[in-house]
Amino acid sequence: MIALKDISKSFSGRPVLQNVNATFNKGKCSFVIGASGGGKSVLMKCMVGLLSQDSGVIDFDGRDFLNLDYYKKKELRQEIGMLFQGGALFDSLSVEDNVAFPLRMFTNFSKSEILDRVNFCLKRVKLENVNKLFPSNISGGMKKRVGIARSIAMNPKYLFCDEPNSGLDPLTSRVIDELIMEITEEYGITTIVNSHDIKSVFDMGDHIVFIYQGKSLWEGTKDQLRNSGNKELELFIKASEF
Amino acid sequence: MKFLEQFGRYILFLRACFRKPDKWRMFWRAFFTEVYKMGNDSFLIVSIISMFIGAVAVIQFGSQLQGSLVPMTILGRIVRDANILEFSPTITALVMAGKIGSNIASEIGTMKVSEQIDALEIMGVNAASYVALPKIFAALFAVPALVTYSMFLANVGGAISCYFSEMVSVDTYVQGLRMDFNSFFITHSLTKAVTSAFLIATISSYNGYQTEGGALEVGSASTKAVVQSCIAIIFFDYILTQIMLY
Numbered sequence: 001m002i003a004l005k006d007i008s009k010s011f012s013g014r015p016v017l018q019n020v021n022a023t024f025n026k027g028k029c030s031f032v033i034g035a036s037g038g039g040k041s042v043l044m045k046c047m048v049g050l051l052s053q054d055s056g057v058i059d060f061d062g063r064d065f066l067n068l069d070y071y072k073k074k075e076l077r078q079e080i081g082m083l084f085q086g087g088a089l090f091d092s093l094s095v096e097d098n099v100a101f102p103l104r105m106f107t108n109f110s111k112s113e114i115l116d117r118v119n120f121c122l123k124r125v126k127l128e129n130v131n132k133l134f135p136s137n138i139s140g141g142m143k144k145r146v147g148i149a150r151s152i153a154m155n156p157k158y159l160f161c162d163e164p165n166s167g168l169d170p171l172t173s174r175v176i177d178e179l180i181m182e183i184t185e186e187y188g189i190t191t192i193v194n195s196h197d198i199k200s201v202f203d204m205g206d207h208i209v210f211i212y213q214g215k216s217l218w219e220g221t222k223d224q225l226r227n228s229g230n231k232e233l234e235l236f237i238k239a240s241e242f
Numbered sequence: 243m244k245f246l247e248q249f250g251r252y253i254l255f256l257r258a259c260f261r262k263p264d265k266w267r268m269f270w271r272a273f274f275t276e277v278y279k280m281g282n283d284s285f286l287i288v289s290i291i292s293m294f295i296g297a298v299a300v301i302q303f304g305s306q307l308q309g310s311l312v313p314m315t316i317l318g319r320i321v322r323d324a325n326i327l328e329f330s331p332t333i334t335a336l337v338m339a340g341k342i343g344s345n346i347a348s349e350i351g352t353m354k355v356s357e358q359i360d361a362l363e364i365m366g367v368n369a370a371s372y373v374a375l376p377k378i379f380a381a382l383f384a385v386p387a388l389v390t391y392s393m394f395l396a397n398v399g400g401a402i403s404c405y406f407s408e409m410v411s412v413d414t415y416v417q418g419l420r421m422d423f424n425s426f427f428i429t430h431s432l433t434k435a436v437t438s439a440f441l442i443a444t445i446s447s448y449n450g451y452q453t454e455g456g457a458l459e460v461g462s463a464s465t466k467a468v469v470q471s472c473i474a475i476i477f478f479d480y481i482l483t484q485i486m487l488y
Binding site: 048049050073074075076077078080082084085086088089090091101102104105106154160 | 357
């Protein structure tokens with residue numbers, strides 16, 4: 001479980017996040033939704049430790065990320081998987097080496113054990129016979145799938161996805177959504193997805209947090225989403241469905 | 243004020259770089275790849291430049307000495323010392339700044355803007371150390387090796403120039419090359435080479451690592467890396483010469 005308590009962050013005096021509170025449960029796919037520039041990405045960067053919040057606590061199952069020492073932070077980071085908007089695959093490495101990277105870096109597995117794990121992860125995201133291809137030789141959807149395979153290689157406890165559907169056609173988006181949902185349930189991962197895609201939210205959002213102008217305005221389930229009673233959220237949904 | 247801020251960031255970047263690598267095996271693999279890339283990519287350009295530096299030095303110094311009472315054997319000695327003390331370490335370093343400096347900055351800059359550095363950080367990898375440390379150590383190995391090679395080739399270039407210009411015979415030139423050799427000059431030259439290598443690799447890595455934005459910023463970081471490296475090389479060239487030779 002990840003709990004956010006009064007998270008605030010500002011850049012050059014301009015507040016981007018103001019007292020954001022939210023709870024993301026284990027084995028559930030939680031969505032952070034909101035308009036562009038509303039603070040979703042900054043919130044995610046704070047959660048994964050790329051940015052430090054000005055105040056508040058980000059609690060990973062009882063561990064306050066900001067106050068952990070260097071080595072504890074490192075340990076916690078190895079429990080985090082992240083799927084980036086553009087995939088963020090290492091250009092100089094093949095698909096196989098990309099997925100094998102965290103295993104080579106943090107485990108003492110033998111070459112054959114690493115290869116087995118890589119093939120398992122690639123098969124899990126429905127990619128086969130692409131091991132030797134380079135990121136520049138595969139499509140956007142395949143990059144995202146390789147990104148997911150790399151994220152799950154270390155059996156993460158927490159999975160963060162930054163706009164996983166951006167730039168993808170509806171069919172591929174659906175495949176990616178299903179993969180994220182299956183993996184979350186299968187491995188009991190705490191998954192947090194940043195998204196604009198309201199269809200994905202209704203399809204797979206177990207829990208939704210609506211961020212508006214840096215504040216967490218609403219939190220609930222997808223069934224409560226249509227009757228949230230929140231004007232800004234209703235406007236956002238209407239605009240997204242238009 | 244801005245310079246101090248940048249310098250502070252540079253020091254913090256170095257502190258992050260010089261941490262124990264997460265996995266030595268991956269560090270050594272990256273190190274050897276970088277040494278090969280730096281050496282192989284710069285070998286031809288360093289060879290050509292060194293030969294011509296030596297050749298031009300012979301003609302320029304030779305024309306100054308002609309008609310004077312100074313014996314022409316001194317030409318070999320002057321060219322040798324100039325090559326060892328200044329031309330080879332400084333010009334090779336400047337060439338390397340342009341060649342590998344821009345390469346390092348653009349490679350790391352591209353990784354930064356395409357979120358590859360963020361991906362490393364999130365995995366728990368010390369990204370600064372992972373991307374920059376093998377390059378820094380590779381430069382510390384490759385640049386002095388190329389400077390040593392350049393010293394040799396510059397003197398060979400001088401001999402070839404003697405052969406074609408008939409200013410002085412090759413035998414006389416070689417006699418001068420072997421005259422009053424001071425081995426401390428090699429120490430001085432290699433000290434400059436190591437310093438330059440450190441400056442090129444760290445300044446370029448730092449500029450790449452600080453890149454934010456897109457392709458335009460990567461280009462700008464690459465240019466900044468080359469300019470700052472060249473200025474730092476010339477500055478430390480002066481400082482080291484002042485300290486070590488006087």
